[in-house]
Amino acid sequence: MAAVGGMLASPVLNMVVKQIGAVIGGQITLQKDFTKDLRKMKMMLESVAAVMKDAERQSIEEREVQLWLKRLKDAMYGISDMLDEFEADTQSAARKISLKKDLLQLASACLSVCPKIKLANRMKEMREELKVITDQHKNFMLKPGTITNELKITDTRATSSVMKDEELIVGRTNDKRDIMASLSESNTGRITIFPIYGIGGIGKTILAKMVFNDAQYKDYSHVWVYVSQTFDLNKIGNSIISQLSKEESQLTERQMIHNSLVELLAGKNILIVLDDLWEDNASQLDDLKDMLKVGEQSRIVAIVTTRNEGIANKFRTIKPYKLAPLSNDSCWIIIKQKSSFDSRDDKHEVEQIGKDIAVMCGGVALAARSLGYMLKELTSDEWESVRKSNIWNVSASEYTDSVLSSLRLTYSYMPSHLKLCFAYCAIFPKGHKMVKHDLIHQWNSLGFIEETNIFSTEQLGEKYISQLLGLSFLEHSRLHNSATGVHHEDFTHLTMHDLVLDLARLVLVDEFIMADSERSNSERRSCRYALFNDCSKKLESYTDYPAKIRALRFLDCGRIELHEDAFSSAKYLRVLDLSECFIQRLPDSIGQLKQLRYLNAPRVQHHMIPNCITKLFKLIYLSLGGSSALMALPDSIGHMEGLMYLDLSGCSELEKLPESFGKLKELVHLDLSNCSNLTIVSESLQTLTKLEYLDLSYCWNIRELPGHLGSFMKLKHLNLSGCGEIEYFSRSFGNLES
Structure with a gap:
């Protein structure tokens, strides 16, 4: 898939335009010429902003436009750094003056002028660099956009867990029935290891949750372990111990973990989900199997989710279950649910368009959910634009690129500030539980939250979270209720699907x-x-x-x-x-x-x-x-x-x-x-x-x-x-x- 880093250029440009505006209208004392320079720079950038949609469209297939967007983005960060540095120097100088009021007036003037001289030199450099970059865009014959196709934040509430569960089981009733039957038939030995495998985003984890919460296992102790690409046997063992003992375990010695598991697993019926297993080393997988066998007189049922058929065949005691892609009809049902299709006045006009988009989801529920939520706020003409987007043509022959194409298309319709907030989540490792309010504070610290006179930054951050949840770009984490064995949504922690x-x-x-x-x-x-x-x-x-x-x-x-x-x-x-x-x-x-x-x-x-x-x-x-x-x-x-x-x-x-x-x-x-x-x-x-x-x-x-x-x-x-x-x-x- 073509690099999409250039798609961050537009939101960074918008952020810098707002930053320049804040400096011009703020409390920092600027010389008249500097204010004039900043105003010119702001006008220049606003002109470039008008053609960014066309630039992003062309960049999908044209390498030169991609490089131009990258140069523009780097220049925007340079301007932002320049303004931050100037503001910090000015504030520092002002504090030195206030702390040393008895200094000569000349010394105070020097403290005030030095940052401005520094700014003048940097400003000249930035103007020259920016002129070269903005002149280049004229060669691409970019057309100013007349309308915006950004999503509007109209619903600030996160999707309810009841509706979410209804959406998630679309097309998977037969799969669950078959899996439950396989588990019942194999309920004879001390340990049953049952892998579910299939492509990413297809719904393996959701199906595992459906089995995990089924009444058939109400008398079992429940353990859920997110394994991920970094296979760490000690972490897996400590996670099992923590959930069974209800106390945090951080044991470092393998023998100590073994002894603790022997005690905790003995004589119990335990349902364990090992989610997202990537390890294919037979020796490591044998060690994991041995770890699960240690309990005397215990009954262990382990459900494993993995993308790799080879891993599923190596780590099993019964035949693995291959999860097939959803049918096109199921993807269309999900899109209809997420887009509130039945309440649209133009539903007859867009129905066939929506069905065609459902086909492009490749049977992946994640793609259908994110596209469906995006389509909710779009007009019929914009639905047609989605269907005809040339993003679908980029490396669509490979599955992962096909799914990423659908997610990328959803990303392209995000508001600028939301693009920045989403992209920042790349800094967290796979499977990480993000603390919601900490994430909002980090967004605010990076200048991603647009200030208003109506909402606080905390309230705006909550709105952004709700939007990303609706798009399925963020998910609520799950809390395990030890009394019922059921997982509930944790509204203080967020996770992100690996593909997202x-x-x-x-x-x-x-x-x-x-x-x-x-x-x-x-x-x-x-x-x-x-x-x-x-x-x-x-x-x-x-x-x-x-x-x-x-x-x-x-x-x-x-x-x-x-x-x-x-x-x-x-x-x-x-x-x-x-x-x-x-x-x-x-x-x-x-x-x-x-x-x-x-x-x-x-x-x-x-x-x-x-x-x-x-x-x-x-x-x-x-x-x-x-x-x-x-x-x-x-x-x-x-x-x-x-x-x-x-x-x-x-x-x-x-x-x-x-x-x-x-x-x-x-x-x-x-x-x-x-x-x-x-x-x-x-x-x-x-x-x-x-x-x-x-x-x-x-x-x-x-x-x-x-x-x-x-x-x-x-x-x-x-x-x-x-x-x-x-x-x-x-x-x-x-x-x-x-």
């Missing part, structure tokens, strides 16, 4: 890097988003992050020691996610990240946070939750005036909040739960008039709250459970959530 993640990484292809990817230094330097999963040593080797990196995430790193200069080169970093690491201490170089908006660093092992963290003036999200050794916050934390979200939950050694805490005027969310040593909640807390969420649960030693709690006019959630003497204060807030 493949599309996200195609879109982000030249901007995303994994630690183990084989890219040249020049390719690494252009990356904006990174996922590192190799932290077996000091991070000295990561001091040369791609200089333009905007989001950095670490995966499964355990206990790591960050080098003092670990972040010295990442001056454009906006999102730093260390949530899966035990950090020995945050390095001083953290204070150099002037653009950082989001810092998630729970479980810091040191008793102090470096004072330089208060230089992060743009930080809006800070999570230090679980840092049990943390004894004090920097006295100057009040300098972080833009901070909106602060999580200090589980900081059990923290004794008091600094007096400057009251300067955090923008704080909306404050979590101090399980800060059991906290004895003093500063009186300045009452100045946090924008606070909506306050959690003081299990702060055993707090005896009183600030005197004027009535100043918390916007407070919607106050949790004082486990606080003994101060619990009665919650009664004075009649409309609070518990």
